[in-house]
Amino acid sequence: MTTNNFGISGSEGFLRHLSGEHQAIDHELKAVEGTFERTDPAHSTVEFSKLLATRMNRLKEVLRKHFCEEEGIGCLEEAVARRPRLSHQATLLGQEHGELMADLNRLIEAVEHEPEDDEKLIELKKTFDHFVEMVKLYESNESLLVRRGLNAVLEDV
């Protein structure tokens, strides 16, 4: 276990950064959810769809930046550098980036091209709810992996 001051403050810095990243993603997820909640699907409008698409594109940008950073020199790389046996799990987590982006792109495509069908809108909300669950699961797995790598949790992995 790392006990020197540099190691402890370094780990805290990485964890704080990761937590900030997740908060930024969660903020955008909530903005999309809020947009769904503020509009009655029975009275959906072209303006509503445009707003939804704008919010989803903002979420996409935040996610894209987060994934890019991680695929470069990010928290995961640091975690694996300190605990190489986490490498496989980190690779699996990285593969989820493409899947999540593809899911979000499909959602944006649907919002932009099927704007006024109420049933589609309800279906879209369900799909988005599932997407939110997947992102939260991804964040939770990532946090756990990084904490393990940085020795922030005391367990044998």
Ligand SMILES: [Fe+2]
């Ligand atoms: Fe991540």
